[in-house]
Amino acid sequence: xxxxxxxxxxxxxxxxxxxxxxxxxxxxxxxxxxxxxxxxxxxxxxxxxxxxxxxxxxxxxxxxxxxxxxxxxxxxxxxxxxxxxxxxxxxxxxxxxxxxxxxxxxxxxxxxxxxxxxxxxxxxxxxxxxxxxxxxxxxxxxxxxxxxxxxxxxxxxxxxxxxxxxxxxxxxxxxxxxxxxxxxxxxxxxxxxxxxxxxxxxxxxxxxxxxxxxxxxxxxxxxxxxxxxxxxxxxxxxxxxxxxxxxxxxxxxxxxxxxxxxxxxxxxxxxxxxxxx
Numbered sequence: 001x002x003x004x005x006x007x008x009x010x011x012x013x014x015x016x017x018x019x020x021x022x023x024x025x026x027x028x029x030x031x032x033x034x035x036x037x038x039x040x041x042x043x044x045x046x047x048x049x050x051x052x053x054x055x056x057x058x059x060x061x062x063x064x065x066x067x068x069x070x071x072x073x074x075x076x077x078x079x080x081x082x083x084x085x086x087x088x089x090x091x092x093x094x095x096x097x098x099x100x101x102x103x104x105x106x107x108x109x110x111x112x113x114x115x116x117x118x119x120x121x122x123x124x125x126x127x128x129x130x131x132x133x134x135x136x137x138x139x140x141x142x143x144x145x146x147x148x149x150x151x152x153x154x155x156x157x158x159x160x161x162x163x164x165x166x167x168x169x170x171x172x173x174x175x176x177x178x179x180x181x182x183x184x185x186x187x188x189x190x191x192x193x194x195x196x197x198x199x200x201x202x203x204x205x206x207x208x209x210x211x212x213x214x215x216x217x218x219x220x221x222x223x224x225x226x227x228x229x230x231x232x233x234x235x236x237x238x239x240x241x242x243x244x245x246x247x248x249x250x251x252x253x254x255x256x257x258x259x260x261x262x263x264x265x266x267x268x269x270x271x272x273x274x275x276x277x
Contacts, residue, residue: 001026002104010112016185017192017230019109020216024169024223029101032094033246034171037135039089040065041242056144058135060089077254077271082130098248099130102223103274106165106250109225113163113192114252130272131164131255133248135171138179143236148184148199152228155255159268163252164228171244175217176235178243181224184213184231193229250274 003024013019025033040058043065061071066085074081079099086095107128138144152160174180184199186192199213216224226232228249237243254271 002101005105005108010108013109013225013227014113014192015189017227018183018185018232019225020218021105021223021225022219023221025097025221027221029094029097030171030221032091032097033169034244036060036090036094037137037171037244037246040135041137041244056137056139058137060086060133060135062134065089073266076267076269079272079275082270082272098133099272100275102167102169102248103128103130103250105223105225106167106248107274109165110163110250110252113165113227127253128274129251129254130270130274131249131251132269133246136168136245136247138237138243140237140240140242144179145236146234148182148231148233150193150229150231151226151249152193155268159255162255164249164255166226166228166247166249168224168226169246170218170220170222171246172242173219174243174245176215177237178239178241179234179237180216180218181232181234182213182215183224183226186227186230187212192227193231195231199231199233 003021005019005021009019009021037058040060040063044058044063047064061075066088070085072081075085076082083092083095083099110128151166152164155164168181170180172178184195187195218224251271255268256271257266257268
């Protein structure tokens with residue numbers, strides 16, 4: 001079931017760079033993602049150490065479950081071919097949820113953000129695409145931390161003109177104890193993603209009174225939508241249980257690699273079109 005975001009939610013996202021939607025996934029949808037996460041994590045453990053080899057990030061089509069030859073250019077760009085390969089891992093209902101439910105919300109946020117941005121560049125004429133999807137799994141009693149970062153900076157400068165949204169969706173309840181996400185809201189809504197001060201890697205010990213950064217404590221199935229320019233981080237998992245989250249990323253326009261002559265060659269990651277609703 002698709003979700004129509006309110007004008008207030010769209011405004012909050014544009015202004016602060018993030019949006020929390022409690023209970024985003026139904027119990028059935030949450031169970032599907034949990035089952036897939038557990039299956040892929042078990043596969044990774046059979047192949048080697050999860051933390052050392054994968055950095056806690058497990059991609060359904062990038063963790064070795066499929067061979068490189070199976071992940072063709074068509075799988076990376078064609079909705080039908082992508083769904084066909086993904087269906088070998090999980091039910092098509094899960095794939096539909098990623099592309100349609102997550103994708104439709106991403107579409108609303110990306111179009112809303114683009115409407116007020118003046119420097120989005122070539123993405124203005126593009127549709128919305130699934131760029132990447134991953135499970136972020138923190139094993140028990142591990143200091144698997146992600147330092148303060150902005151997702152858009154993982155891309156080359158020439159690729160950053162495309163607006164990106166990440167949807168961090170905990171599969172388990174998340175808190176300060178098991179490595180939840182810390183968010184540093186946009187300091188200036190007129191200059192999204194422009195931060196004038198640096199941050200240390202351990203926010204919980206560095207925050208002072210009045211600091212705008214905060215930890216998100218969410219129940220399983222909630223969703224944290226983050227603009228690609230939003231600064232965020234996460235700390236380690238100090239509990240005795242795994243902490244997992246699912247995070248698809250979407251872009252406005254296809255993010256393509258450029259050749260030495262400046263011509264587009266292939267997609268940087270995936271470019272699966274999101275269905276218009």
